Amino acid sequence: MSRNPGRPLSPHLTIWKWGPHMAVSILHRATGSALAIIGGIGFVWWLVALASGPEAYATFLKVATSPIGWIVAIGLSWSFFQHMFSGIRHLLLDTGAGYELKTNRAWAIATMVGSTVVTALVWAPIIARH
Amino acid sequence: MGTGTGIGRVRGLGSAKSGAHHWWLQRVTAAGNLLLVLWFVVSLLRLPLMDHKVVYLWLASPLNAVLLILMVINTFWHFRLGLQVVLEDYQHDQTKILGLILLNFYAIGGGALAIFSILKIAFGGVPA
Numbered sequence: 001m002s003r004n005p006g007r008p009l010s011p012h013l014t015i016w017k018w019g020p021h022m023a024v025s026i027l028h029r030a031t032g033s034a035l036a037i038i039g040g041i042g043f044v045w046w047l048v049a050l051a052s053g054p055e056a057y058a059t060f061l062k063v064a065t066s067p068i069g070w071i072v073a074i075g076l077s078w079s080f081f082q083h084m085f086s087g088i089r090h091l092l093l094d095t096g097a098g099y100e101l102k103t104n105r106a107w108a109i110a111t112m113v114g115s116t117v118v119t120a121l122v123w124a125p126i127i128a129r130h
Numbered sequence: 131m132g133t134g135t136g137i138g139r140v141r142g143l144g145s146a147k148s149g150a151h152h153w154w155l156q157r158v159t160a161a162g163n164l165l166l167v168l169w170f171v172v173s174l175l176r177l178p179l180m181d182h183k184v185v186y187l188w189l190a191s192p193l194n195a196v197l198l199i200l201m202v203i204n205t206f207w208h209f210r211l212g213l214q215v216v217l218e219d220y221q222h223d224q225t226k227i228l229g230l231i232l233l234n235f236y237a238i239g240g241g242a243l244a245i246f247s248i249l250k251i252a253f254g255g256v257p258a
Contacts, residue, residue: 029216032212036212040209040236040240041240044243047244047247048244050185050189051246051254054183057182077171080167087160087163091161122171122175
């Protein structure tokens with residue numbers, strides 16, 4: 001499994017001009033990893049606290065409603081919608097559709113616009129209540 | 131190998147010997163997640179999350195408990211497959227093996243903790 005460092009690597013990130021299709025691809029990985037690790041730990045903590053009783057749940061809420069808790073929650077919700085829209089894009093690409101340059105670019109941009117709009121729609125009424 | 135149909139001759143070849151199954155399960159769990167996590171997100175938005183008793187009673191209902199257990203299995207399986215690919219792409223040598231072992235511990239351990247908590251609430255009855 002060892003790599004010979006003398007051999008050249010494919011010149012991907014350092015060579016190509018950045019475009020929406022590249023951004024959406026790495027965002028899919030970044031948001032998926034964030035959801036799995038940060039979202040996963042937060043979700044398990046929420047469930048364990050809920051099952052452990054009102055005091056443990058109050059401790060969870062104290063952290064979740066702290067300024068950092070709000071930022072993490074909003075970030076995770078955007079990550080979820082980005083990963084969801086990007087995932088739907090991947091399922092469509094799997095059918096062989098959407099590889100024309102303009103279509104591909106439009107779908108990539110649509111996932112980012114969609115995730116930002118839905119995140120704003122979800123949080124606007126919650127923030128308005130506080 | 132070497133006789134039989136075209137598909138029979140190529141099955142099991144290639145450097146990894148497998149992979150299509152991983153790829154397919156990633157898609158199947160993605161489709162499941164689309165339904166289950168959207169249900170969960172809508173539920174969270176409708177619940178008074180600050181109220182322990184209301185959230186507890188919501189999760190104690192059989193339908194919600196089963197849907198959430200299914201969501202745990204589906205999402206944890208999905209990220210277990212996804213993070214495996216991320217690790218394989220960026221980590222090599224022993225760190226990859228160690229990373230994959232830790233990933234399995236995390237996905238199975240976290241999933242077990244989540245499912246047990248749901249079952250405890252579902253079977254535990256109404257809190258005093």
